[in-house]
Amino acid sequence: MINRNALRIALYTALFAMAVPAFAAKGDVAAGEQKSKVCQACHGKDGNGVPNMDMYPRLAGQYADYLVKALKDYKSGARKNPIMAGFAGTLEEQDMLDLAAYFSAQKSPLHDLSQHHD
Amino acid sequence: MTLILRTLAGLSLAAALASPAFAKGDIEAGKQKAYTCAGCHGITGYKNAYPTYHVPRIAGQNYEYLKAALHEYAKGERSHPTMQAQAESFSEQDIDDIASFLSSLSEEGAK
Numbered sequence: 001m002i003n004r005n006a007l008r009i010a011l012y013t014a015l016f017a018m019a020v021p022a023f024a025a026k027g028d029v030a031a032g033e034q035k036s037k038v039c040q041a042c043h044g045k046d047g048n049g050v051p052n053m054d055m056y057p058r059l060a061g062q063y064a065d066y067l068v069k070a071l072k073d074y075k076s077g078a079r080k081n082p083i084m085a086g087f088a089g090t091l092e093e094q095d096m097l098d099l100a101a102y103f104s105a106q107k108s109p110l111h112d113l114s115q116h117h118d
Numbered sequence: 119m120t121l122i123l124r125t126l127a128g129l130s131l132a133a134a135l136a137s138p139a140f141a142k143g144d145i146e147a148g149k150q151k152a153y154t155c156a157g158c159h160g161i162t163g164y165k166n167a168y169p170t171y172h173v174p175r176i177a178g179q180n181y182e183y184l185k186a187a188l189h190e191y192a193k194g195e196r197s198h199p200t201m202q203a204q205a206e207s208f209s210e211q212d213i214d215d216i217a218s219f220l221s222s223l224s225e226e227g228a229k
Contacts, residue, residue, distance in 0.1 A: 056180065062174060065172050068171070112160055112161065
């Protein structure tokens with residue numbers, strides 16, 4: 001009986017923990033702007049790129065969680081790019097969240113591909 | 119005569135090298151080929167599952183970057199089951215056309 005209750009509590013705790021992403025840390029736009037200086041040489045001041053350097057992606061207006069995933073993949077080596085591995089390797093999770101919050105908040109022509117096909 | 123021909127050949131070679139615009143694909147063809155992309159990239163707020171994150175916005179992205187991303191998926195240098203399957207099925211021309219179409223959308227601005 002006790003065992004069953006203990007099991008139940010453990011189960012509910014686990015479910016609760018999974019169901020509450022609110023505990024996840026958030027990015028800070030102002031902090032991200034400060035940390036973004038080094039990104040600007042290739043990605044432009046606001047993440048909209050540098051003219052004639054379109055081999056580098058626009059970051060402005062991109063989804064923040066996608067940007068964080070990209071940085072984590074560069075850091076882990078899952079996504080291979082010598083330049084980005086060097087930068088991402090120096091970033092902690094909070095840095096990534098801040099940078100992603102800043103770039104995703106910038107004005108950009110990036111958009112979803114929803115209204116282009118009938 | 120030979121000199122003129124040589125000069126002309128040199129000039130056209132220089133023009134070809136200096137104009138990467140000629141290497142671009144067909145925007146209209148790219149629009150047709152990008153129909154499948156909209157299944158995931160065309161739904162605002164749509165999320166990838168496991169791990170969960172938003173499917174990136176690609177309309178208005180840079181031409182050379184889009185090409186590089188598709189090549190990386192095709193070669194398996196970047197891993198994502200759906201994107202690898204898609205990219206492997208594309209020809210060089212398909213990649214050019216799709217990248218041309220998607221990058222051309224930056225001029226319309228965010229809509």
